Amino acid sequence: MPIDRGRVGHLSGRGIRYAALAACAPLLVAVLTACGPGQSETTSEADSGTAGQWDAYDKQKQNLATCLNEKGLTEVRYLGHDNPMMEFSGWPDTLTPDLDECFEKWPALDPPVKDTPRKPTEEELRKGRAIAQCMRDNGVPGYPDPDPDPAPVDFATLRRQKQEIKDRMAEPAYQAAAKICFTAPAGG
Numbered sequence: 001m002p003i004d005r006g007r008v009g010h011l012s013g014r015g016i017r018y019a020a021l022a023a024c025a026p027l028l029v030a031v032l033t034a035c036g037p038g039q040s041e042t043t044s045e046a047d048s049g050t051a052g053q054w055d056a057y058d059k060q061k062q063n064l065a066t067c068l069n070e071k072g073l074t075e076v077r078y079l080g081h082d083n084p085m086m087e088f089s090g091w092p093d094t095l096t097p098d099l100d101e102c103f104e105k106w107p108a109l110d111p112p113v114k115d116t117p118r119k120p121t122e123e124e125l126r127k128g129r130a131i132a133q134c135m136r137d138n139g140v141p142g143y144p145d146p147d148p149d150p151a152p153v154d155f156a157t158l159r160r161q162k163q164e165i166k167d168r169m170a171e172p173a174y175q176a177a178a179k180i181c182f183t184a185p186a187g188g
Helices: 013-032 051-070 097-105 121-139 153-167 172-181
Strands: none
Touching: 051 097, 121 172, 153 172
């Protein structure tokens, strides 16, 4: 059974991130930077009242790791919520159906805070706008410009945005425009 990273609160694998970045750079500036290390502009956990929620989140993830260890995956370790790109180490390439009990007993939780994505640089905005214009000029009329001042975003919204990106990437017009707009240098 392939890994369902959504069940453990992971970001998707490197290949999916690269494909999404190549197809949706302007929109992903806000989405991916929200998960980048050291880029949160949120208040401290104690100030925002989420310290207890983080404790529950960490306990749930640690319990999942312990359950998987007891099922024979002795290398799996929960690294903590401060490692947003990789909450677990020792994760196997495939999971077997006998591990479903752990995922049912300790289901994935969304992190309890919103992250404020960093503002894109002028260069990122310029490139993103050039790509967006190219996509619109080549048959994708609703392709958005990058957001120069991204608002705080929760993880449910990130999942919804990721699914929307995946759905759009499957459209033939989108794929054709992406081949044009992402192979040529954006904006020069």
